[in-house]
Amino acid sequence: MSRITITAGHALASVTHVPLGHLAEAVQARAARSERITALTLAAAGAALAAAGLVSDPAASPSPRIGVVLGTAFGCFLTNAAYQDRLADGGPPAASPRLFAATVSNAAAGELAIAYRLAGPGVTLTAGAASGLAALGHATDLLRAGQADALVAGGVDALGAPLTRWLAEGGLNCGRPPAEAVALLVLEEPTFARARAAPVLGTALGHASGFEPEAADGSAGDGLARAVSAALEEADVQPGDLALAVSAAPPALAGLESRALAAALGRARPRIVSPKDTYGETFGAAGPLALLTALAEAPGGAPVLVLDVCASGHVGALVAESAST
Amino acid sequence: MPLPHPPRAAIITGLGVVSPLGSGVPGFWDGLVAGRTAVAPITAFPAADLEPRNAAEVRDVPADDPDRAGTFALRAAGEALAHADLDGVGRGRMGVALGTTLGGMRLFERWMAREPMPPPEHVPYYAPAVRLARTLGCRGPVATPQLACASGTHAIALAAGWVRQGRADVVLAGGTDFLCRFVVAGFNCLRATAERARPFDVTRRGLVLGEGAAIVVVEEAGHAARREARLLARLAGVGCSADATHMTAPDREGGGATRALLAALDDAGLTPAAVDFVSAHGTGTPYNDAMEAVALARVFGAGRVPVNSIKGAIGHTLGAAGALEAVLCVETLARGVIPPTAALETVDPVCAVLDLVHGAPRRRTVGAAVSTSSGFAGTNAALVFTHP
Known part of the structure; x- marks a missing residue:
């Protein structure tokens, strides 16, 4: 069966100083010398792994069956900007090896793998502001395919001056105030979770990703409708059974989203919530953050539908249910 | 059949x-x-x-x-x-x-x-x-x-x-x-x-x-x-792993690369003995190639399987490298020819545990070809291709 157990989750939104006090000393030190996106990732992952009961002795050998799947819209954008500034100003002699080594978007996932000895599958991917659900979806696929027992999965994006300038100049029109967040879940193959008597936060039932080639001019294709229908079908959930649905579209794409929901849900009218009205546009973190919000709000055992919709055209849908109380 | x-x-x-x-x-x-x-x-x-x-x-x-x-x-x-x-x-x-x-x-x-x-x-x-x-x-x-x-x-x-x-x-x-x-x-x-x-x-x-x-x-x-498409190859197995050791230096033991290779072979349902050709990451850095020689010899056995790197010919094409090497693997299956490693003249003794194809192309019937890649932040991935 395709269900994947969600054993824990942790999100940080709207933080000025990344909280590190809950981390082991060595992990704190790693976070303190890292780029901001890595510090956010370590802070949330440390809390999620602890809640899931998966933090091992730092001296233990690496866990080849535990890994990381991270979604991020902008990844190493800030690091690239810092490195590029120095190169443009001072030429090649000013190029920083330390910064250049972090000009890869998988730096955060790599640091996380080192910090917690997670030597299994490690993937970082971007699908614009739909990166978070794409990462959760890929993580469930890896677990279903037997390639890992447990994965830290979710999304993160850090903000800073060059990126906020880019966004303000229309780099990606998200229509809401850009905000920084990280939201990570621990996903586990169900028998692995049961065998170690892990806590249960909820269950991932089905997901799908798609693309809207004409999203830029506001006309709707059927990429999102197809994704919602496919996620519900895989979850074996009827639209009428949904306790709530999470809206995610930028205002300019609200019509696209409502047409897609009408096409995929028919007469069903689940309660619609919009965490982006609270948190702002958090890009790669948006979908996982919305999933944690929905799991907390929905009654136990009730299915929820979470969407990701990005002006780039990337869309995603995920169906989950919270743990029965 | x-x-x-x-x-x-x-x-x-x-x-x-x-x-x-x-x-x-x-x-x-x-x-x-x-x-x-x-x-x-x-x-x-x-x-x-x-x-x-x-x-x-x-x-x-x-x-x-x-x-x-x-x-x-x-x-x-x-x-x-x-x-x-x-x-x-x-x-x-x-x-x-x-x-x-x-x-x-x-x-x-x-x-x-x-x-x-x-x-x-x-x-x-x-x-x-x-x-x-x-x-x-x-x-x-x-x-x-x-x-x-x-x-x-x-x-x-x-x-x-x-x-x-x-x-x-x-x-x-x-x-x-x-x-x-x-x-x-x-x-x-x-x-x-x-x-x-x-x-x-x-x-x-x-x-x-x-x-x-x-x-x-x-x-x-x-x-x-x-749609009666022409079948070129089967993408029989995929695997990936993290070194979980260091951000820029590959794991000296080749542990991460080994795990990705074994995961891909397991996914394909093949043993290492079934593999006839390996497209190495082979960047030409002292560190990478030594690590990779250890990993490949450990997985496939010393000198048993022909290995090449195309980075002597086209350099390290970064995000494109693994995809170009996948094309190499599919062509190798179809043609029964393994291209040589351009610019390799004298094999480093620490890499001599590998059967490196160099100097001239080698004719060989290839039933299964493997490509392996590694990168910054300790990432590794491997692909297994077989006849369709």
């Missing part, structure tokens, strides 16, 4: 290449078999202050193209779609999995220098995948794996997962990257570069950067059978 495919097997039905040896699969292949190297002084941008300043450039896409990485990918995808005879097939369940490390970087560099704002979709990283999906009208899953120098390999693994899980019928999968000052100065400041790439050679001093793109069409077996 070939065994029947398991449900929703991932089949390769088309290939497309833009490389420093030329655009198109035939030119790429002929250059590799001839042992040619495209490494030469950089011409596409000012490089007088860069040291070293050699690279393997794509010559048939204009240097002033504002989105070279996207153009490479689009051209490779066009060849792959035509090769797969998919031009008239609907795009509703067609996806794009396109790895890159620098795609969109030229526009980014210009914007950083306060030049005019690029079009909104040209953000770094996912710009090439978005350009491909919009141009072709794809409505399936679209994502950009970002795993440094293993991005293209991860992209093909991601495509295999989508096809097997029924998330797409066809995925344009691969990688693209282009050369710019940003990346040449970066590898130079890490002291990881040399004027010539000599993978596994006793005189190797570092890598040489390259650029290009490769797209493989990954298609669900039933979909391919129904």
Whole structure:
């Protein structure tokens, strides 16, 4: 069966100083010398792994069956900007090896793998502001395919001056105030979770990703409708059974989203919530953050539908249910 | 009789290449078999202050193209779609999995220098995948794996997962990257570069950067059978891992690379003894090649399986490397020829545990070919290809 157990989750939104006090000393030190996106990732992952009961002795050998799947819209954008500034100003002699080594978007996932000895599958991917659900979806696929027992999965994006300038100049029109967040879940193959008597936060039932080639001019294709229908079908959930649905579209794409929901849900009218009205546009973190919000709000055992919709055209849908109380 | 495919097997039905040896699969292949190297002084941008300043450039896409990485990918995808005879097939369940490390970087560099704002979709990283999906009208899953120098390999693994899980019928999968000052100065400041790439050679001093793109069409077996597509190879197994040891230096024991290889073989249901050819990551840095020799000898046995690296010919094409090496593997299966490792003359004694193909191409019936990639932040990925 395709269900994947969600054993824990942790999100940080709207933080000025990344909280590190809950981390082991060595992990704190790693976070303190890292780029901001890595510090956010370590802070949330440390809390999620602890809640899931998966933090091992730092001296233990690496866990080849535990890994990381991270979604991020902008990844190493800030690091690239810092490195590029120095190169443009001072030429090649000013190029920083330390910064250049972090000009890869998988730096955060790599640091996380080192910090917690997670030597299994490690993937970082971007699908614009739909990166978070794409990462959760890929993580469930890896677990279903037997390639890992447990994965830290979710999304993160850090903000800073060059990126906020880019966004303000229309780099990606998200229509809401850009905000920084990280939201990570621990996903586990169900028998692995049961065998170690892990806590249960909820269950991932089905997901799908798609693309809207004409999203830029506001006309709707059927990429999102197809994704919602496919996620519900895989979850074996009827639209009428949904306790709530999470809206995610930028205002300019609200019509696209409502047409897609009408096409995929028919007469069903689940309660619609919009965490982006609270948190702002958090890009790669948006979908996982919305999933944690929905799991907390929905009654136990009730299915929820979470969407990701990005002006780039990337869309995603995920169906989950919270743990029965 | 070939065994029947398991449900929703991932089949390769088309290939497309833009490389420093030329655009198109035939030119790429002929250059590799001839042992040619495209490494030469950089011409596409000012490089007088860069040291070293050699690279393997794509010559048939204009240097002033504002989105070279996207153009490479689009051209490779066009060849792959035509090769797969998919031009008239609907795009509703067609996806794009396109790895890159620098795609969109030229526009980014210009914007950083306060030049005019690029079009909104040209953000770094996912710009090439978005350009491909919009141009072709794809409505399936679209994502950009970002795993440094293993991005293209991860992209093909991601495509295999989508096809097997029924998330797409066809995925344009691969990688693209282009050369710019940003990346040449970066590898130079890490002291990881040399004027010539000599993978596994006793005189190797570092890598040489390259650029290009490769797209493989990954298609669900039933979909391919129904439209009577030509089956080129089966993408039989995929695997990935993290070193979990160090951000830039590969695990000296090759532990991460070994885990990715074993995971891919296990996924394919094959033992190492079934493998007839390995396309190594083989960057030409002292460290990588020594690590990889340890890992490959551990998995496949000392000297048992022919190994090559194409980075002596086309340099390290970063996010495109794993995709170009996937094309190499598929062609090797079809042709029964293993191209030589260009610029490898004297095998380093620490790499002598490998049967390195060099000097001349080698005729060999290949039933299973493996490609392996590694990258910054300790990422590893491996692919297993068999006859369809």
